[in-house]
Amino acid sequence: MKLTKLTLAAALLAGPAIAEEIMPVDVAYVDGAIESSLTGMPGDAANAPAIMDKGAGNCIACHAVSALSDIPFHGEVGPPLDGAGSRWSEAELRGIVANAKMTFEGSVMPSFYKNDGFTRPGDGYTGKAASGPVQPLLTAQQVEDVVAFLMTLKDE
Amino acid sequence: MKKRTATTSLTWLALASVSLAAPAFADEDAALVVNGEIEMVTETEAPAHLDGALSTIRSGWTFRTSETQALQMDDFDNPAMVFVDQAAEAWNTADGSEGKSCASCHEGAETMTGLRASMPKWNEAAGEVWTMEMYINDCREKRMGAEPWGWKAQPMLNMTALIGAQSRGLPMNVAIDGPVQETWEKGKEIYYTRYGQLELSCANCHEDNYDNYIRADHLSQGQTNGFPVYRLKQANLIAVHNRFKGCIRDTMAETYSEGSPEFVALELYVASRGNGLTVETPAVRN
Numbered sequence: 433m434k435l436t437k438l439t440l441a442a443a444l445l446a447g448p449a450i451a452e453e454i455m456p457v458d459v460a461y462v463d464g465a466i467e468s469s470l471t472g473m474p475g476d477a478a479n480a481p482a483i484m485d486k487g488a489g490n491c492i493a494c495h496a497v498s499a500l501s502d503i504p505f506h507g508e509v510g511p512p513l514d515g516a517g518s519r520w521s522e523a524e525l526r527g528i529v530a531n532a533k534m535t536f537e538g539s540v541m542p543s544f545y546k547n548d549g550f551t552r553p554g555d556g557y558t559g560k561a562a563s564g565p566v567q568p569l570l571t572a573q574q575v576e577d578v579v580a581f582l583m584t585l586k587d588e
Numbered sequence: 589m590k591k592r593t594a595t596t597s598l599t600w601l602a603l604a605s606v607s608l609a610a611p612a613f614a615d616e617d618a619a620l621v622v623n624g625e626i627e628m629v630t631e632t633e634a635p636a637h638l639d640g641a642l643s644t645i646r647s648g649w650t651f652r653t654s655e656t657q658a659l660q661m662d663d664f665d666n667p668a669m670v671f672v673d674q675a676a677e678a679w680n681t682a683d684g685s686e687g688k689s690c691a692s693c694h695e696g697a698e699t700m701t702g703l704r705a706s707m708p709k710w711n712e713a714a715g716e717v718w719t720m721e722m723y724i725n726d727c728r729e730k731r732m733g734a735e736p737w738g739w740k741a742q743p744m745l746n747m748t749a750l751i752g753a754q755s756r757g758l759p760m761n762v763a764i765d766g767p768v769q770e771t772w773e774k775g776k777e778i779y780y781t782r783y784g785q786l787e788l789s790c791a792n793c794h795e796d797n798y799d800n801y802i803r804a805d806h807l808s809q810g811q812t813n814g815f816p817v818y819r820l821k822q823a824n825l826i827a828v829h830n831r832f833k834g835c836i837r838d839t840m841a842e843t844y845s846e847g848s849p850e851f852v853a854l855e856l857y858v859a860s861r862g863n864g865l866t867v868e869t870p871a872v873r874n
Contacts, residue, residue, distance in 0.1 A: 493803040505804040509797050540796060542786040551783050552842040559837035566785060 453572040456530075456547045464535030465523040470545065475576030477584055483574050484581070489544065491578070499585060510541060518587040525582045529575050544570040620649055620868070623663055626757040628866045635863040637764060641795055642809065647865050648817075651799070651808040652874060656820070659872040668749060668818035668870035671742075671825055675750035678743055684734025693731060697750055704755035704867050708856045710767045717771045717856055720748045721827070721847065739846035745825040749816050752869030759866050760813050762859045775857025778850055784841025790858070793835075810835070811862040812855065814871025825870060828855055 454470045469475070484491040485503050496506035497513045506512075516525065528535050530545035545568045553562040570578070620628040630647040638645075649657060659665045679697050682689045694700070704720065711718040718726075724747055725736035737744035764772045782789045793802065794810030801807070815828040829846040832854055836843040844850040 505801070507802045508800045509802050509807075540788060540792045542788075550785050550787065550841075551781055553785050554837065554839075554841045554843070557837055557840060559833060559841075559843040561842040569785065 456545050456568050459530060459545065461527055461531070461534045462523075465521065465527040466530055467523050469576055470526070470530070470572035471576050473576070475573070475578070475580035477577065477581040479574070479577040480581030483570065483578055488570050488574060489578060494541070497585070513582065513585055515585060515587040517583040517585045520582075522579060522583055526575065526579045529570070529578050529582070542569060544568065545572070545575050618650075618654070618657065620647070620657070620661065622661060622756060622868075628757060628868060629759060629864065630866075632864045635860065638861060641791075642861075645811065645862060645865055646798075646809055647862075647868060647871075648808040648811050648814055648873065649868060649871060651806045652872075656872055656874050660868065666818070666870065666872060667820075667823070668816075668825060668872065671746040671818075672750050672753055672870065675743070675746035678747060679750065682732075684728065684732035686731065686733040688732045690727065693727070698754055700751045701754045702758060704752040704869060705758045705760050706762055708852060708859065709763060712767075717768050717852055719847075719852055719855055720751060722852075724748070724751075739827055740830060742824075745816050745827060748827065749825055749870045752816070752867060755867040756869065757866050759864055760859060760862045762856060762863060764856075764860045768856060771853045772856055772860065774850075775853035775855070778854045779857055782839075783836055784839030786839045786841075788839040790835065790854075809861075810858065811865060812858050813862045813865040814868035814873070816869065817871045817873045819873050821874060826873075828858075 452472065459466055459470070481500055481503070483489040484497070484500065486492075491497075491513075492500065492503055492506050494507040494509035495511065495513045496508065499514075500506075520528065524535070528541075531543040532539045532541035533543060547566045547568045550566060553566050554560060555562050620630050622628065628647070628649075630650050631644055634640075634642045634645045649660060659667065663669050676697060679690045682692070690697075708717050708719040710716075711722070721737075721739050721744060724744065728734040729736050737747075779790045782792065790810060793807055798807050798809045812828050815831070816825040817831075818824070819826050827846065829848075829851045832851055833843045833846065844854075
């Protein structure tokens with residue numbers, strides 16, 4: 433009886449701990465990939481288009497995405513993302529979105545889940561110095577939402 | 589992992605051309621002849637110091653739409669010319685405690701021909717690299733007894749446009765060695781530094797990605813041979829340090845300020861990347 437209670441208590445405690453966000457500095461990259469969800473939960477692909485448009489991701493500035501063709505002016509600095517969900521595993525995509533430089537050495541793609549190591553970090557787009565600690569470009573939740581969306585981009 | 593970079597790049601290069609609805613391309617082979625007489629070099633072999641980083645250098649004019657390009661082909665259409673005219677007036681107007689104008693010492697503005705093509709350059713007396721703005725303010729303070737102009741002040745923008753325009757059609761030829769070398773090296777270092785939270789260097793956009801679209805913007809090589817340029821968006825002349833500031837700000841970085849030693853060094857380095865392109869001041873941009 434006692435044992436069961438203890439196990440139950442442990443499970444209850446462990447529950448929220450598992451769902452806790454992994455902080456940018458604690459992310460473990462294996463060959464550029466991140467195995468498990470940064471939030472402990474699956475992302476919601478429906479939130480991704482807003483993030484990838486002029487939102488915090490601004491992915492469309494550099495990438496064309498056919499599925500988002502209602503958004504104007506897709507860039508061509510990076511490869512089109514069509515079929516990304518077939519080319520890469522979820523863990524690889526999570527790694528690319530969080531810090532593409534772990535997969536593509538020296539990439540021009542910004543690191544979206546990183547908050548240190550910058551040269552003259554600014555206060556957003558004001559041109560002024562950052563006033564406090566730098567927040568990552570995307571939250572853990574936003575990274576997961578974008579990854580969930582990328583996984584839907586399959587080759588036909 | 590590096591292997592992947594190569595393969596992906598190849599795939600997307602092939603894909604990139606089919607999937608994009610981009611704004612109307614300008615005719616890349618169009619020639620820029622201003623007023624039917626000043627023949628511009630808008631594309632030429634890259635200077636040797638670029639060491640293969642670029643094989644050809646291209647004026648920002650070649651990246652603009654045909655509508656914007658046309659505005660630069662005739663002074664009657666070039667919206668910057670009203671500012672040049674204002675400066676021509678200021679040139680002859682006495683200012684400051686000495687009661688002198690630019691013309692008192694320099695006669696006509698055409699005596700400035702060739703200057704812009706070698707700017708920024710070493711100033712022996714000051715022992716540092718000087719830009720056009722610094723020369724202008726030196727005259728105002730020391731010889732005219734007048735207040736210096738701010739780098740973004742309208743009379744300063746106008747005057748740099750007037751003086752620059754005297755060199756239209758002459759090839760950029762800034763010195764990079766001798767006393768300026770140290771400053772040039774510093775500028776080069778800044779050019780390749782990945783600033784801000786987006787970790788982007790000038791080279792990431794203007795060397796690695798020129799001719800690509802970033803959102804709706806057609807990336808040029810970021811050449812400075814047309815500065816100060818008239819920007820349709822701002823309906824005004826824009827000084828080169830102001831442009832640098834905007835570009836660094838867009839990397840989510842703390843910028844340097846107009847006239848800072850960093851931007852003077854960067855101006856020299858970027859100008860040297862355009863050695864061989866002709867001065868187009870005042871160019872027109874969107």
